[in-house]
Amino acid sequence: MTKPVLSNSIAARDVAFHIHSQTNPQLIERDGPLVVARGEGVRVFDAAGKGYLDAMAGLWCASLGFTNDRLAAAAAKQYAELGFYHTFFQRTQEGVATLAEKLVELTGMEGGKAYFATSGSEANETMVKLAWVYHTVRGKPTKRKVIARERAFHGSTIAAASMCGLEFMHREFGLPLPGFLHTLCPSPYRGMLEGEDEAAFVERLADELEKLILREGPDSIAAFIAEPINAGGGIIVPPARYFARIEAVLKKYDILFLDDEIVCGFGRTGNWFGKETVGAKPQMMALAKGLSSSYFPISAVVVAPEIYEALKEFNKAGGNFGHGFTNSGHPVGVAIALEAIRIYEEMNVVEHVRKLGARLKGHFDALAAASPIIGEVRGAGLMLGIEIVADKETRVPFDPHLQAGMQFDRIAYDNGLIARCMGDVLGFSPPVIVTEDDVDEIADKVARSLKSLEAYLGR
Template identity: 75%
Template sequence: MTTHFKPNSVAGRDVASQLHSQTNPTRLEENGPLIVTRGEGIRVFDDSGKSYIDAMAGLWCASLGFNNQRLAAAANRQYGELGFYHTFFNRTHAPATDLAEKLLQLTGMEGGKTYFATSGSEANETMVKLAWIYHTVRGKPTKRKVIARDRAFHGSTIAAASMCGLTFMHREFGLPIAGFLHTLCPDPYRNMLPGESEEQFAQRLADELEKLILREGADTIAAFIAEPINAGGGIIVPPASYFAKIERVLKKYDILCLGDEIVCGFGRTGNWFGKETVGMQPDMMALAKGLSSSYFPISAVVMAGEIYEAVKTFNKQGGSLGHGFTNSGHPVGVAVSLEAIKIYEEMNIVDHVRQMGKRLRGHFDHLAGLFPIIGDVRGEGLMLGIEIVADRDTRVPFDPALEAGPTFDRIAYENGLIGRCMGDTLGFSPPLIVTESDIDEIAERCETSLKQLQKALAA
């Protein structure tokens, strides 16, 4: 164990005591953690008092910034009233009912039901289990497999991680488990063939999906899961007709469409939900992150009426749904979420994100004119990515040994800007409360950092 941290310092004690998510243990031992002490709007401060704009809203989640007092007050009020109760065995409380109803209305899933959980991974796994019930009740119990996409991120529990299409989520654990398959990633920048139009590309992706279904046997496939816009795989916006073509195939083979709206939901892409941005029509949707602006660990599944009917039919002899989390529908989580949604409505989130997103996109397009290392600028709303490349004309990526993306992250961090590289794609997903001047500041710090990165790479 390293000893170069001050005795009894938070850094030293942290390194000695905490295993961190998605962190290299050796690097953490060498460099120590970033100790975040407080938040102010879109900014966070470290223990030396240095301020950073967190242009990733933490993990694509703190849509209302880092110290929203209305959310704090809503939590406080609810703690004072009913600090915990569960939703097992016919129990409920009014805030959970209010949020269940509100989510059905917002997602256009009236006639369906809302189910509460506590993380995105749990919500995604809940959708898979509900898909199994749905097919079993309809006399198709062999429909069990789930198709996800390469480069997808759907969470860290065993089935959710199996749905990821990222090797770093699989390699230490021998994942994916059996029955979790992957089809092509709809990345126009990387996967379109020379001379292929977006339309032809989308058709090829749908054809590949159909081939996979036929190879495996349609009677073995329960569901297809996708984010409207893939966040963690590198902010990948599919071609315009992608979901229409994919859904035609799914319908043909009686396969459910599961929408992972955990990042895209609640305004992030310039619509209330990402499905509107990309023309997706899921049978179930997983919601988390922006739902409570991540001020409480809460997630939800919103499902169409037929899915609920299947659960009811399965249990018509008197059994109960064999699924649930202690904190499903936690009163404080639902109270915070109701307040977050109220704020989104008051600030007219969709218009605001569109305007701010357009401004940030404009800056990034301008930067693409200045920096030849920018190969692609993409995204929707306030979910934007810049892919940096060794050669813009041929799209040849940087030698991975150069660690171009992580180098940008380190430089940006020195400049007080927290972004997130996904390979060589630099991601930006700031809190949705950003103002015009915040956007300009993000762009300025990004420009400074790109200048320094270009110099470092040339050296």
């Protein structure tokens, strides 16, 4: 970490004037920030010139690395032609139409349409509002509540944070808001009972969901939201047939399925979208992050035709859709997203991620076989997690006071690797452009860091 030494240093001014996201105020005042000075492909360099292979692509997002010339050129060209325009009051631009068409095609939401926003949180909140319109138009205005899952992350705005199933997103703010409910997390490693197999686990998850719906009243439930593979809750891959079973329950009670693809989209899990990896069939999808490789704050919601029809029906007397962000369909974000998608297509992102993901997972599996503290390696494509435990047999976790995961992150930093612990799950979501050498380097640095962690933990 860069220490705030001089009073006018970047670090000192940052500590003096800047409030950080997801950061402990006392720790940043004590230790100062990591000042990221520049990027180069899959690496970033701090102010002292130390390089890090960022195996988290920033925040699961910089899929094309940190210095993609083509994205920079697409932005520069668009800025020169039209630096801003909006999509209110029947305005559009060529890129908006092209990107919307492309997203409907890529997501397979046949006959559907795309809406643009600027963050993942906004995309998720847009899905909730559209779900309310949908039910209202169909004569069911009492269907308002949203069911999310424990350990879910869906964003930081008030409804999105309410959909999170993580205590740290709620405790300062008195959230969740009323009407935002949570059902069980489909974590086979942590959630299966003794003697239960995956099929029985899935049945229990579906039963619990149904019980919750019946308790609350089916006429009060609008939607269920889930990531295909839960990223921020600790890379949780649901058991096979989980979504098929859950969707049957949703259908029975006329509840919409909102698919948060904000991390899983654009090849991350070894398919264009996570829904293909887990066999899900949502009525709406939220996209962000990889959409523009996060070179611009742009997000999108792609909806099935019946959702758009409801919106049209609601406003048939002449009202406008009462929703919109100044930067919805920002021309520069759109131009960058179109170029990012072109690159994903040219590099055959799906095949590349499958190949490199399998190589990285192979390394991690080998590490797990030799390590006394790796309980499980899991994930799909280039979205992998390693859960470390005090006892591999019993899956007993480390004492939380040891902060084993956090300690791993610190050691990895020292070794020039950026990973991201979620409790004691070590997360890896490198830029999808990683090469075999990059993947081998990640694995090597993880192996070294784990050795040091084992020594630190006295193992």
